[in-house]
Amino acid sequence: MNRLPYNAATASYLFHVMIMKFIRTLFILPFALVLPHTSAGSDSPVSLDTPPASLEKWYKPANKRQVWLHTMFRLRREMQAIGEYAEQNDPASMAKWIERLDKDYNKIAEMVPEWEKAIKPRLLPELEMFARKGDSHRVGKTLEMIQRTCDDCHIDYQPLVTAIYRSPHYDDISVKTLDGGEQDFEDNMDDLSKSVNQILIALDDGRKAKALQAGQRLAGQLKNLGDSCNHCHEDDDYPRERILGTDTRQHLEDLQTNISAGRVKDSQKLMGEIAVSVCARCHNTHRIVYDLRDALMP
Ligand code: HEC
Ligand code: HEC
Ligand code: HEC
Structure with a gap:
């Protein structure tokens, strides 16, 4: 299920991981600044270093695939396989995965x-030797x-790399105008x-025709959006339906009915609901990450 063509099939999960990382970073930073001494021994403060330029080659759009990220997924799998086969005392299977780890780690x-x-390739021949000797204790230590x-x-670079190369951006999207x-x-x-503000101002000032006109514009602009x-969201109607579907269209119709009937309070209340269920709901997933990306980009 590859719903987001610019990204890997794991987009949803990664999106979440990214937000969590940013939130963690944002919380840890002020903490480290406030308590430099008590935190020095346990948690070191998070710093976000700019990743080397050559990394770009291994991401879309410079590359056809997210090569760097997929190498990382393989590394994690290889580490896990070696650890599990070490516990089961299975040197033959360990050898297979150590050979793969060796290749990917050096990549x-x-x-x-x-x-x-940043890497220690000499650990790989050692790992291979301990595995061959069946010394699973030392295999474990070397894996560590x-x-x-x-x-x-990861501590130094991962959040920024995720922000730069894998967060959605909106620069190349065009939307129809009215x-x-x-x-x-x-x-x-x-x-x-x-x-939105024209509607609210016109309601406040009792200008019904203006409010109706702006309400119609808002509905048209949201349809184009x-x-x-x-x-x-290629081949997936659900995200649009969730935010701009039947419920929202009904709200916008009710708004026009209420304005026409001169029900100012009800109209204002509906505007509040639209602002939450349309604007804020979409901003919570899309805009927060966009703004963070924008702020962090070197
Ligand atoms: C796709 C879901 C989505 C919906 C629905 C949405 N927004 Fe946004 N909005 C975004 C994203 C993403 C950004 C940041 C990207 C940008 O500014 O180009 C943004 C940015 C903005 C900005 C800042 C623009 C700037 O100049 O930087 C305003 C203002 C805004 N939205 C208002 C609204 C209002 C009002 C509504 C509801 C009527 C709304 N948005 C609905 C996604 C959405
Ligand atoms: C630049 C890319 C981009 C655009 C354009 C975009 N989205 Fe998203 N959207 C994402 C990403 C990435 C996620 C998180 C991954 C996922 O859930 O698929 C997401 C998640 C969502 C979600 C929550 C997940 C879900 O399936 O319920 C909703 C709802 C949503 N988008 C609605 C919209 C609506 C409505 C629009 C158009 C107004 C829109 N999106 C335009 C990238 C985008
Ligand atoms: C020299 C830097 C560096 C080293 C060493 C490194 N990584 Fe990574 N790794 C990264 C960066 C940068 C990312 C962020 C990639 C992204 O988000 O697209 C990452 C992301 C990952 C992820 C993805 C996490 C997620 O779910 O989003 C995994 C898994 C991973 N690395 C595993 C490993 C393993 C296992 C090792 C060691 C055997 C390792 N990495 C060594 C730089 C490194």
Whole structure:
């Protein structure tokens, strides 16, 4: 199920992981600043270093696939396989996975030479030797040492790399305007915001015709925005239905009915509901990550 063509099939999970990482980073940072001494021994503060430029080659759109990320998934699988076969005392199976780990671990520095010092390739022949001798205790210890090199790099770089190369961006999406032209995503947002406020101002000032006009514009702008969802949510109608579907269309119709009938309070209440169920609901998944990406991008 590859719903998001610009991304791996794991988009949903990664999106979540990314938000959690940012949140963790945002919380740990001020903490480390406030309590530098008590935290020094246990948790070191998180720093976000700019990743080397050569990493870009291993991500879309420079590459056809997310090569770096898939190498990482393999590394985790290989580490797990070796650990499990060590427990089961199965040297033949261990040998197979150690050979793969050796290849993929060394690929880190082959792909990104700037990271050569971040890995310890000499640990691989040692791992292979301990496995051959059936010394599962030392196999375990060596795996731990390799894991430490994984963790060190992840702490410094992982959140920013995820933000730069794998978070959705909206720059190349065009949305229809009400007069049949095209606009970018951000201009559509500005227009939405204007319409929402025009309705609220007109309601406040008792200008019914103006409010109705702006209400109609808002409905049209949201319909056009909805046509852009499949840019990412390919072959999946659910996301659009969830935010801009039957319920929302009904709200927008009810709004016009209420404004026409002069029910200002009910109209204002409906506007509040639309702002939450349409704007805020979409912003909570899409805009938060977009803004963080924008702020973190070097
Ligand atoms: C796709 C779901 C989505 C929906 C629905 C949505 N937004 Fe947005 N909005 C975004 C994203 C993503 C951004 C940040 C991207 C950008 O600014 O280009 C954004 C940014 C904005 C901005 C800042 C624009 C700027 O100039 O930086 C405003 C204002 C805004 N939205 C208003 C609204 C209002 C009002 C509504 C509801 C009537 C709404 N949005 C509905 C996704 C959405
Ligand atoms: C020199 C840096 C570096 C080293 C060493 C490294 N990684 Fe990574 N790893 C990264 C970066 C950068 C990412 C973020 C990739 C992304 O989000 O697209 C990552 C992401 C991952 C992920 C994906 C996590 C997720 O679910 O999103 C896994 C799994 C992973 N690494 C496993 C490993 C393992 C296992 C090792 C050690 C054997 C390792 N990595 C060594 C840099 C490194
Ligand atoms: C630039 C890419 C992009 C665009 C454009 C986009 N989305 Fe999303 N959306 C994502 C990503 C990434 C996720 C998180 C992964 C997932 O759930 O598929 C997501 C998640 C969602 C979710 C929550 C998950 C779900 O399936 O319930 C909803 C709802 C949603 N989007 C609605 C919309 C709507 C409505 C639009 C158009 C107005 C839209 N999206 C446009 C990238 C995008």
